[in-house]
Amino acid sequence: MATSRIAVDAMGGDEAPEAVVKGALQALHHAEDEMAILLVGPEEQIHEVIHAHPDAPTEALHVLDAPEVIGMGETPSIAVKQKTSSSIHRGLAAHHDGEADAFVSAGNTGAIMAASMFILQRIPGVERPSIAGFFPTLEGYSVVLDIGSNVDCKPAHLLQFAQMGTVYARQILKNENPSVGLLNIGEEPGKGDELTKETHGLLQDAEDVNFAGNVEGGDLLFYAADIIICDGFVGNALLKFGESMTTVLSEMTQQEMERQGLTPKEKRLVSGVLDEVRKGFDPESQGGAPLLGVNGNVLVGHGHSTPDVIAQLIHSASTLASEDIAHALKAAFNPSLA
Structure with a gap:
């Protein structure tokens, strides 16, 4: 089976980047199939957290510098336009450019939605992507x-x-x-x-x-x-x-x-x-919410996500990518393009 490559917003969530990096390491340690993770965020800050974990599988862990961060309380439309070097922007761009098979973030949901529509764009025929x-x-x-x-x-x-x-x-x-x-x-x-x-x-x-x-x-x-x-x-x-x-x-x-x-x-x-x-009522128990209708595999997590939940998000994103949900939706809405 081909290696699944997951871009992860290292600055998404209330306890980022520590919780996100720890969750990424857990996901790699417990991955049943080959996996590579691209952590997206301020490079120096992420490396500091990684270095605190000497057992980190660095051969499967990569960092993409994104110096800007979109906060949970920021207005999505403004933040997406002004912070084009954010971890959300660059993570989605990496997915769009084929450097990752899916994108995961526990950050600002509105910004993830807006940036996904701008960078990945809607699947032809879909008027409103939905979480x-x-x-x-x-x-x-x-x-x-x-x-x-x-x-x-x-x-x-x-x-x-x-x-x-x-x-x-x-x-x-x-x-x-x-x-x-x-x-x-x-x-x-x-x-x-x-x-x-x-x-x-x-x-x-x-x-x-x-x-x-x-x-x-x-x-x-x-x-x-x-x-x-x-x-x-x-x-x-x-x-x-x-x-x-x-x-x-x-x-x-x-x-x-x-x-x-x-x-x-x-x-x-x-x-x-x-x-x-x-x-059953815990939003962290389901491994994230998929964003359906954009031309890519995007998973949104809760802002309170713990390292365990981040790891689950990453595994769920790997499933989205392996099943290629975006292609299945494209085929359903545009049979001629299947």
């Missing part, structure tokens, strides 16, 4: 598109989210006929606002989508469909609600255990069960 998320259910994870990259959508955009999600599920999740549900306020076709009602008709008529109908919010946790479609406003609210569960469930459980006067042993038992349940 896909994962929502835990009783039977596994549902893929959710869009989770915030497109707030104002048209019915045609939601149809494309369904088509891209279908390709992703087939290519990466190995689900040959994934079901697609449209998040709505009722199961009946006539329910919802104009966006969801028009989208329902488009999905029903789409030959390349296995449409399962409308899905209500109360059905999500029961695994209503393999893929859930909504606009980015609703999707991001859903995502943030899910993320809050990791903290809120713990606090609620602690309060109730105190109220019931549980013994320390009983508390440990309850906490152990709760910790396993909470993992």
